[in-house]
Amino acid sequence: MALSPQWLDELRMRTTLSAVIGRTTRLTKAGREFKACCPFHNEKTPSFYVNDEKGFYHCFGCEAHGDAIRWLTDQRGMPFMDAVKELAAEAGMEVPAADPRSAERAEKRASLHDVTAAAQEWFAANLRGAEGAAARAYLGRRGFNEAIVREFGFGFAPEDRQSLKRALGRYEEPMLIEAGMRITVEDKEPYDRFRNRLMLPIHDTRGRVIAFGGRILDAEANPKAPKYLNSPDTPLFDKGRTLYNLHRAAPAARQSGRIIVVEGYMDAIALANAGIAEAVAPLGTALTENQIELLWRQVERPILCFDGDNAGQRAAMRAIARALPMLRPAHSLSIVRLPAGMDPDDLIREQGVGAIERLLAEPSSLLDTLWDFEKAAGPLDSPEDKAGLKARLLAHVETIQDPDIRSLYKRELLERFSSFAFPPRPQREFKPRTPWKKGDWRQPNPTLAPEVADRLRRTMAGGARDAFTRAVIAGLVRFPDQIVRHEQALSDYARRDQNVGPTIDLLLEAVEALDLPDQSPISLVQGLPAPPEKAHFAFLDEGIDPGDAREDLAEAVSLLVERPALESALAEATARFERDPEGSIAEQARLRERLLALNERLKLFGRRKAAATDETDS
Template identity: 55%
Template sequence: MTLSPQFLDELRARTLLSGLIGKTTKLQKAGREWRACCPFHNEKTPSFYVNDDKGFYHCFGCSAHGDAIRWMTDQRGLPFMDAVKELAQAAGMEMPAMDPRAAEKAEAAKGLHEACADAAAWFSEQLNGLPGATAREVLAKRGIKAETSRAFGLGFAPDSRGGLKAALKGYGDPLLVEAGLLIQVEDKAPYDRFRGRLMIPIRDPRGRTVAFGGRIIGDGEPKYLNSPETPLFDKGRTLYNLDKAAPATRKTGRVLVVEGYMDVIALAQAGFGEAVAPLGTALTEAQLERLWRLAEVPILCFDGDGAGQKAALRAAHRALPLLAPGRSLAFVTLPQGQDPDDMVRQKGPAAFEALLKTAEPLVDRLWSSELAAEPLATPEQKAGLKQRLKERAESIADPGVRTEYLAEFRRRFDALYAQQRAAFVPRAPFTPRGGGARKPGQPWKAPPGPVGAGAKRLQQHGIDGVLTKPVLAGLLLHPTEICRHMGELGRLHLTDPALAHLLDAMIDSAVEHPALDSEHLLTILAASGFDIIAQDLLRADQLSCSFTQKDADPARAREDLDEAIAILVTRPEVDAALAEATATMQANYSDDAYERQVSLVNEQQALNARLANLVQSNEDARAFSTEGN
């Protein structure tokens, strides 16, 4: 019977760990977790915690740690396969079909585990004996203490083609080749894979050695050599030091991701036991999923050189489609040319801890990288920046997170080019009288209001009156956009009750039928009594834009509708904040309140500019009113 990692991951995901453990252990709610007196040792004060979100239990008293399967084997005493069968039956999952070769494969895996464990022991003996003198000097120069070396099981592979082969000859050459310990070239005799290298055991989450990383001693290439993929070792799903970092992360609430083995080892020696590393490749989706089971926002601490920062950016791009509420990344930029190992040795743990506190959110890293990707001197280059940001955000699968990223990138883009956009507004941005804040004791005076034909229309009808009907008409014509903007539309507070009820019905219909087309939506609305108001919206010519025209370019219509919704949602929020700031100024003047008021007035003006730009960018559009024609 073959149990794939995917099957076991699905089994764990379908098993509510607190429900399983709660059958035999009395649990008490403790925030987002459950706690109890540990069932693995006698205690009076609860130190045993169960985390359903991350799918593990941990005891701070005896260090018992595991998932649902581990609970069944350690606490219930079931064999592994029996534990899986019982959990699968409870979760309603079919066990994989019997495979005649599965038993042979499982038996072979036992031999591979034993061979890797014996290889690790032999490498350790070599490091601590006469052959390992040079390797010990290398460790001493890097500041690695003997106890740290023992904790990580470091070893040494002598520069010999047959040393390990002879030491483990009882396993036979075929098994040692399968374990990645020997190299077989055609029909020639196998020989040791690792020679003249500092050996670093790679362990699975249960602490079993499954592979090795070897660092060259002296000159030679490659600098690092990893085991090949074997039945025990899947490079893309393995994180170095995960077995030790998982319990450390439980205490610190964070997980650090660094580039290499020695970074992990140096950080652990400096007190940062929650560090892991990918194995010479970019972070994979499987590795990201493992990290998110440890912490909601893993911190990437890649090297400060160009290669390290490119690796961090690749991880950011790879993480985007997988983002969800409570799942992101953060980034620490190390000084140029330094890695975490260098930093903790040269500047100490306190300096590294201070650096961690400056971690940059994922959205900031994406924004800064796209901003620096190319010059922004021409309209085409600025449009390119906008398009790249949009594409990054739209790669996010979760609709809520995607909507927030689109809105955030749009806000930052608009703020960056606020002055240029203000050219479309028939007045200058508001600044304090005389170029400075009002002096205490001066009578308060409201900031100047908008002027001009379009702005008069805005004053008379407000953003709601100008944009609501066109946006609703656009959504009627392009109903697939409703789900894309679900978060933004949910923030709308329409002043017209009939339009508000119509929008609610449209959202309900889109949720129930995500692939809805315009004709189907209108049919559903008609059945609910909204046919007249919907048809009136489609006939109205309140504001002619691409998204209200049936024959418009779909990409253009989508982009314009994005902008219109953003303005419609944001402007009332800015207006409310400005009203509050104005009331504060009238009641009790302060420079801070005055500066906030000025800021909000300028933000209000920027939104007016965006609306004017939206209208002007449509060739057949009218201005805000016919007065300006």
């Protein structure tokens, strides 16, 4: 379907957001808005607001934000197109028709859903029958109660190679093969894929059965058979785009504010059996980019909880490597390391659910895990070993696409490396040969070249985009050591902002050639014109402590560089709409939200500095 941004904007304009949200959430009028206790997290005081004029909702407690489409996908768990169709029907709009090929594919998928649904009913019935005795005994040994067995749809596939074919005889052989239920081999009769296995259905986000996983029951009798066997990729099932148990975990994650990723579906069920419902698992592959995006639609910082053995740690690092290029503001991964040789089920059995809850409450950050893994990857006895550690860390950093996050990771990891590789040496007492008095000589402040100084003066006189930018440039001239500190962020900012970029580039080039004794300010022969809002910015106040001024300036630089970065990311998200409409719309909404929040932070920054100055003056 060709859903253009213009058509979606028209749909939003014709939709009264408060009416959509009011069906399931009690709203109270609050001026020109509506308010309620947030449905995405537990609270007693309303912090959830709905604005019909602007067409979005926002929670000041958990930061949930979105439009009518986002409400239906996040709060009600509807797929993107289903949400669009429901809103379009209510607004009296016609959804652009799919092309004939798309309609044919959709009809084909519908018929395959019938096959997988019928297979699931048959597997579940087998588990309850005489043939399912061994499978039921296994479930009993695992401690799965009857409610969990029913909820997760456990079943059993008999040993007979043709039993499913006979049971689902109403479906043609090609359909059974295409659904992944049967295997065809050249010059041989097709046979059932799953035999003598405990069966588990795999669902899509709408709760429909799209594939199966089977665990072998008699591994000793079949030593060459895989312990776990999943359906192949089919028109219904793409294992790289599917997370096991997501349709159950997503509603639970909206309540708890967390989602947990474990290695296999039996781990996810073990957590559910212990009362932790927000667990999902990849399906026989390392966590993919698509699966990470699915997780980020639920929470901003999913928790990876992999086994404590070497294989589990390698799986965590593979996930980290996939996530690094995708990192964006506020979105990352957390990692829990289980005790060596234990999976979640082992830990719960031996130490109780409280043990794993304690681990989940204090996960490691992605950056901490990356540092610890690479530091422990090999010996670090020689300079060459240590140089290898630095090279590996920087190689990881270079894969990060977001310039601000890449700069912050680089700075943090290099600081850790320096502290490790160059520990401080014992200080030796220094005795001057000849006595001297403090203050006898002072090195003059460094002076910029005339052409650079002229350009700075023009910028400060009004050439920059706004007064805030001019104030930051004045602060960098006063504290040039901060130019070096924020070099990467300022370079990226200069590349994005054509108005101020040349000035920043000149400043970056000039500071490389200056000798900066004692963090001295840059001296200009004619000086700089004072920014009109000088009183609003503590870093320009001559009377403030230099350390406090530098921290204030660092906050201002962060606000300055974030705006063009968000604008650039918004343009990129809009450009990929044709390839990924659902992801593009969600990303645009998130970025617009962050731009609004950034503008508010800029306003508050100025007001806060002005208030602080007023208090000082009084």
